[in-house]
Amino acid sequence: MNTRSFAEPFSRPRLAPHRRLQFDKMRDIWTVQAPERAFVLDETAHAIVSRCNGEAKIETIVDDLCRAYEGAPRDAVAADVLKLVQEFLDKGVMTL
Amino acid sequence: MALLAELTHRCPLQCAYCSNPLDLERASAELETEEWLRVLRESADLGCMQVHFSGGEPTARRDLDALVEGANQAGLYTNLITSGVLLDEARIARLVRAGLQHVQLSFQDSQADNANRIAGFAGHAKKLETAAQIRAAGLPLTANFVVHRQNLDRLDLMIDLALKIGAERSEIAHVQYYGWALKNRAAFMPTREQLERATATVEAARARLEGVMVIDYVVPDYYAKRPKACMGGWGRRFLNVTPSGKVLPCHAAESITGLAFENVRDRPLAEIWDSSDAFNRFRGTDWMPEPCRSCARAEIDWGGCRCQAFALIGDAARTDPACALSPDHAVVVEAAAAESSSPAGDFTYRNFAPRALRS
Numbered sequence: 151m152n153t154r155s156f157a158e159p160f161s162r163p164r165l166a167p168h169r170r171l172q173f174d175k176m177r178d179i180w181t182v183q184a185p186e187r188a189f190v191l192d193e194t195a196h197a198i199v200s201r202c203n204g205e206a207k208i209e210t211i212v213d214d215l216c217r218a219y220e221g222a223p224r225d226a227v228a229a230d231v232l233k234l235v236q237e238f239l240d241k242g243v244m245t246l
Numbered sequence: 247m248a249l250l251a252e253l254t255h256r257c258p259l260q261c262a263y264c265s266n267p268l269d270l271e272r273a274s275a276e277l278e279t280e281e282w283l284r285v286l287r288e289s290a291d292l293g294c295m296q297v298h299f300s301g302g303e304p305t306a307r308r309d310l311d312a313l314v315e316g317a318n319q320a321g322l323y324t325n326l327i328t329s330g331v332l333l334d335e336a337r338i339a340r341l342v343r344a345g346l347q348h349v350q351l352s353f354q355d356s357q358a359d360n361a362n363r364i365a366g367f368a369g370h371a372k373k374l375e376t377a378a379q380i381r382a383a384g385l386p387l388t389a390n391f392v393v394h395r396q397n398l399d400r401l402d403l404m405i406d407l408a409l410k411i412g413a414e415r416s417e418i419a420h421v422q423y424y425g426w427a428l429k430n431r432a433a434f435m436p437t438r439e440q441l442e443r444a445t446a447t448v449e450a451a452r453a454r455l456e457g458v459m460v461i462d463y464v465v466p467d468y469y470a471k472r473p474k475a476c477m478g479g480w481g482r483r484f485l486n487v488t489p490s491g492k493v494l495p496c497h498a499a500e501s502i503t504g505l506a507f508e509n510v511r512d513r514p515l516a517e518i519w520d521s522s523d524a525f526n527r528f529r530g531t532d533w534m535p536e537p538c539r540s541c542a543r544a545e546i547d548w549g550g551c552r553c554q555a556f557a558l559i560g561d562a563a564r565t566d567p568a569c570a571l572s573p574d575h576a577v578v579v580e581a582a583a584a585e586s587s588s589p590a591g592d593f594t595y596r597n598f599a600p601r602a603l604r605s
Contacts, residue, residue, distance in 0.1 A: 154457030
């Protein structure tokens with residue numbers, strides 16, 4: 151994190167090292183566990199984060215989400231993905 | 247939910263604002279390795295997702311690697327909260343192999359001389375070495391700075407230090423006045439002007455460092471309008487196990503006389519969490535007096551801090567006097583004004599055998 155990273159359609163985001171996706175069975179929610187904090191993922195956020203494997207480009211992830219959630223307008227999906235990835239980059243949860 | 251595992255009260259540092267109780271637990275009373283491993287498994291079963299290994303100095307426990315490994319096997323995300331002065335490259339490598347995920351490393355100032363004076367231990371240079379070793383091992387690093395009137399004017403230098411050592415996150419926490427810190431409050435209470443400058447420094451740094459370093463800031467509630475939601479609410483999502491196995495709703499809870507705390511040696515953790523008197527006494531909102539009971543923030547602030555109500559007005563069941571709506575709020579305002587404007591004076595180092603030293 152020495153310089154700020156920016157999410158672009160061709161970026162390949164993934165969870166930063168030592169962050170992990172983990173299901174909270176008591177609260178029945180998906181979370182990302184990170185240093186001294188946990189981020190709660192709603193269904194949309196989980197759908198996005200679980201596809202960020204460091205290989206898929208953001209534009210590919212958007213295509214995949216549009217297929218999975220039929221009828222979702224592509225522009226809106228793309229905006230959601232870019233926004234969430236940027237937020238997680240800024241919080242050190244994700245890396246490119 | 248999170249577990250704070252206070253493995254030991256032993257610590258080479260003697261910070262006079264230590265969050266440990268005045269009555270420190272001796273090494274001979276500490277839980278055995280097997281007992282801690284059971285506590286870790288039980289906490290994961292209870293719903294804990296993270297464990298914070300703390301103390302005292304948790305690396306003073308030779309079985310720390312085994313405990314990290316046990317926590318990891320139980321599915322807990324593992325944090326180590328340390329002064330770093332007892333770590334070396336080989337030990338860090340073993341902790342990484344055991345599954346450690348993150349280290350929070352404390353600094354007492356940006357300058358070695360004052361840092362060593364505050365800690366009562368010449369460890370600042372060693373901490374810098376440890377920070378480099380932690381980063382070289384690939385672990386995320388949080389730089390922790392406890393701030394107060396004797397270091398607050400160097401806050402910008404502390405933020406620079408955090409950046410320089412490669413911290414991804416820094417935690418800037420004003421002293422919270424319980425236990426040792428309450429005893430030494432007059433030596434550490436900042437002035438309102440100092441606080442306002444510090445808050446402006448943090449805001450500017452956050453803007454400048456967006457996406458580079460996360461800065462968490464814990465404000466001093468003596469100057470706040472609303473109390474902190476201590477532990478996110480009593481018995482809601484946090485538990486603390488002391489070195490000898492007592493289970494507390496917060497690390498300062500033993501300061502409330504009249505509450506009895508149960509021990510993991512006597513009963514499973516889940517039973518203590520669900521049905522012990524100490525956890526149920528201030529859980530939820532039923533216990534609340536006015537002005538909390540009818541307050542729109544009842545389930546945001548959860549009445550503030552029970553330990554602070556007890557320490558400052560002698561009744562843990564009253565509204566936290568840090569809240570401007572509390573009928574006792576003047577106690578906090580007057581203490582902050584009086585103590586921050588008089589000379590800092592002496593403080594008593596945190597030690598098993600306390601002794602006063604000149605500041």
